[in-house]
Amino acid sequence: MSKVVILGIDALDAALLKRWRNDLPHFSRIMDEGYFAPLESTMPPDSIPAWVTIYTGMQPWEHGVVDSMDYLDIRKGAQAVDTGTFKGKTFWDKAGEAGKRVCVVNPLLAYPVWPVNGIMVNGPVFVTGEAQAFPEEIVRSTKLPELGGMVDFPDRKDLGAFLERTAQVTREQARFGLDLLDREDWDVFFLCLLTLDRVMHFLWRYTDPEDPTYPGKNPFENSVKDFFMLLDSIVGKFADRLSPDRKLLIVSDHGHSRRPTRALYINEMLRREGLLKTPQGKVPGISPVAIVEKTKTAFLRMMHRLDLEDWVYKIASVIPKEKRKSLKSSSYAVTREESLAWLSETGGGTSFGGVEINRALCLARGTDYEALRERLIELLAPLTNNQGERIVEFARKREDVFTGQNVDKYPDVVFELRQDYGVDRTLFSGLLGKSSTHRKVSGGHSKFGTIMLLGSGVTPPGEKPHISQVYGTIMRILGLE
Numbered sequence: 378m379s380k381v382v383i384l385g386i387d388a389l390d391a392a393l394l395k396r397w398r399n400d401l402p403h404f405s406r407i408m409d410e411g412y413f414a415p416l417e418s419t420m421p422p423d424s425i426p427a428w429v430t431i432y433t434g435m436q437p438w439e440h441g442v443v444d445s446m447d448y449l450d451i452r453k454g455a456q457a458v459d460t461g462t463f464k465g466k467t468f469w470d471k472a473g474e475a476g477k478r479v480c481v482v483n484p485l486l487a488y489p490v491w492p493v494n495g496i497m498v499n500g501p502v503f504v505t506g507e508a509q510a511f512p513e514e515i516v517r518s519t520k521l522p523e524l525g526g527m528v529d530f531p532d533r534k535d536l537g538a539f540l541e542r543t544a545q546v547t548r549e550q551a552r553f554g555l556d557l558l559d560r561e562d563w564d565v566f567f568l569c570l571l572t573l574d575r576v577m578h579f580l581w582r583y584t585d586p587e588d589p590t591y592p593g594k595n596p597f598e599n600s601v602k603d604f605f606m607l608l609d610s611i612v613g614k615f616a617d618r619l620s621p622d623r624k625l626l627i628v629s630d631h632g633h634s635r636r637p638t639r640a641l642y643i644n645e646m647l648r649r650e651g652l653l654k655t656p657q658g659k660v661p662g663i664s665p666v667a668i669v670e671k672t673k674t675a676f677l678r679m680m681h682r683l684d685l686e687d688w689v690y691k692i693a694s695v696i697p698k699e700k701r702k703s704l705k706s707s708s709y710a711v712t713r714e715e716s717l718a719w720l721s722e723t724g725g726g727t728s729f730g731g732v733e734i735n736r737a738l739c740l741a742r743g744t745d746y747e748a749l750r751e752r753l754i755e756l757l758a759p760l761t762n763n764q765g766e767r768i769v770e771f772a773r774k775r776e777d778v779f780t781g782q783n784v785d786k787y788p789d790v791v792f793e794l795r796q797d798y799g800v801d802r803t804l805f806s807g808l809l810g811k812s813s814t815h816r817k818v819s820g821g822h823s824k825f826g827t828i829m830l831l832g833s834g835v836t837p838p839g840e841k842p843h844i845s846q847v848y849g850t851i852m853r854i855l856g857l858e
């Protein structure tokens with residue numbers, strides 16, 4: 378039975394840790410003296426489902442939270458995730474119920490805070506609001522750092538300021554965490570740092586000479602590595618506070634690498650198959666949707682080619698929010714009542730995704746649901762690019778991949794693309810294209826995050842650890858399993 382200090386570092390990638398280990402003395406020490414392994418993330422490998430899996434030990438098809446964040450559309454007022462699905466079921470709740478004292482700082486999504494056996498402090502992620510604490514007096518006695526998710530969407534000219542501010546927030550969160558850690562001999566201390574992910578989303582291409590949009594030698598060349606070094610120094614401070622009965626656990630929700638630079642237009646494939654319908658125009662033979670889509674795509678491709686992506690967002694910001702959303706996702710171009718299938722939102726910008734089937738329409742038309750699923754799989758599986766290479770790693774019925782009470786939160790058919798391909802809702806412009814937003818968001822989530830353990834007498838999860846095993850590892854350290 379031990380105590381545990383848990384550092385949750387969003388998007389801490391195992392391969393990058395290995396690459397830079399010579400400049401990361403504290404991470405490197407844990408690799409040598411402790412346990413270190415790539416940690417397989419959830420499907421999709423996205424922060425929302427993955428953190429909830431870390432908190433609860435449940436797979437997304439059990440906890441039912443499979444929403445994805447869209448980094449191109451995180452703006453104030455976005456939809457908050459209902460904490461009701463995991464509140465009371467997290468490792469800190471369970472530890473608290475068993476009489477363990479807990480201190481929890483900044484866990485993604487766990488906002489508003491709730492009563493725990495100790496302290497819980499957090500800020501909002503997708504909604505505006507103040508940082509909160511349980512008990513409330515923490516807010517009165519301590520200056521809180523900025524908590525929750527940062528919602529910056531920096532332009533190229535703001536990248537320097539964004540990096541500085543992000544590093545500053547990270548240092549303040551760490552200092553605040555250390556302050557709380559020193560207050561009491563907590564059984565469970567958990568600090569979540571979410572900033573690295575954002576740095577990589579926006580700066581990846583400046584650090585990766587292999588990226589097609591790498592600008593050449595530039596002042597941000599080392600920005601991601603520098604951020605790893607900042608986190609390394611923070612890890613060192615927490616490692617200094619270990620004792621024989623206090624272990625250190627570092628986990629991340631997913632990895633991070635180059636965001637897909639190529640796009641597969643799945644809705645267009647469905648449209649060509651007659652499964653997806655677009656609104657009919659008044660003039661026979663002329664489709665206004667096709668005209669708008671082609672114009673939009675040509676415009677985005679031109680702006681990408683001319684390196685003017687920042688302007689796309691400036692121009693888009695004058696379009697009313699709802700119209701902008703519908704234009705961006707091409708949702709205005711799909712007549713759902715008449716369509717049998719369309720690309721699901723699940724998976725966000727990752728290579729994981731799915732196709733939703735309109736079951737009501739299947740019923741009304743007497744279309745066989747299972748036969749339609751099989752047809753979709755037969756359409757997806759053999760897709761190749763112009764070089765004749767397969768694009769789809771797998772395409773299956775959701776029940777063939779997942780089990781559990783919330784399996785229907787997933788789209789009817791799920792698939793994973795090759796890592797350099799992402800899905801896109803573009804219509805009327807071929808089946809394949811390039812990502813026209815890569816200059817804006819060039820880093821993306823990948824499947825393998827990190828798990829690290831320091832301290833003797835702890836049994837790590839097996840050889841190929843999965844994120845759903847983190848909960849059990851914590852319980853074992855605490856002697857609660």
Ligand SMILES: [Zn+2]
Nearest residue numbers: 387388424630
């Ligand atoms: Zn994340």
